[in-house]
Amino acid sequence: MNSNDLLKSHGLRVTAQRSLIINIFQDFGYAVSNKDILDKLPKDFDRVTLYRTLKSFEDKGLLHVIPDPEGEAKYALCNHDHTHAHGHDHSHAHFKCTQCHKVICLPDHHEPQVKIPSGYTLDKVIALATGTCDQCS
Amino acid sequence: MNSNDLLKSHGLRVTAQRSLIINIFQDFGYAVSNKDILDKLPKDFDRVTLYRTLKSFEDKGLLHVIPDPEGEAKYALCNHDHTHAHGHDHSHAHFKCTQCHKVICLPDHHEPQVKIPSGYTLDKVIALATGTCDQCS
């Protein structure tokens, strides 16, 4: 989907800055940090706009945040259609390659499994796996 | 184990500030953020000392860091003996209760499982599960 349609379908206005940011996400193809994006943006791009843009993208479910144990949080576009009626909060797993440091979002059928003690109920699981990706092994 | 022995056994010097911080961790009994600790410390406690203390505790393996998707990173004492010869980096799962917001560190036999695509090799997995704990359900 192109950037304009992505924006419209999430109830966001189409502006040059937003399209730019979406294109950068798509070019990367994997999860990136705030800084990664800023580096690809024209050097006079306003930092505040980036903060606000990422926040509204997140609010509207256009992207999601991946916490990274050793490093800053990463953002990724939600291509896998999060429009289930019952909320956008299903389990998710991400994979970080220790060689190339890329973070990818694993497909939904690779949902993480965790056993929890009795008396507890499980809602969702967010997992970050590390290892070597197919390119680097 | 008392705070002094914990410090000594990790090659750290025993000081009033460090014992204080360890006691706070033990009082909480679950994973807490930098701010949680600071709030329990005397109001004139130096923030810089806390930063440095947490860092050296982490370096020495006395505590570990839990990334939190919605919130700041949390720290937890490593009671389950991380002194395997082959590094402290095994998989770990943590559980955050959506009611009371406590974060606990799940026992080692609850290691998270993730299936990864072929061509990839898996090193370790860090998982954060959310749901309801036994106290809140």
Place this chain on the structure above:
DNA sequence: CTGTGTGCAAACACTTTGCAGGTGT
């Protein structure tokens, strides 16, 4: 036209660094 988005400046919050003096072993 109206509400949203942008850019700038400034405020704010968080973290790190340098250094002098204090403390544990």
Place this chain on the structure above:
DNA sequence: ACACCTGCAAAGTGTTTGCACACAG
């Protein structure tokens, strides 16, 4: 005695807020 730890000040970095103007719908 020596290395490590602490506290203060200051610098550095990252993030948020307020406001005036621009722009998409």
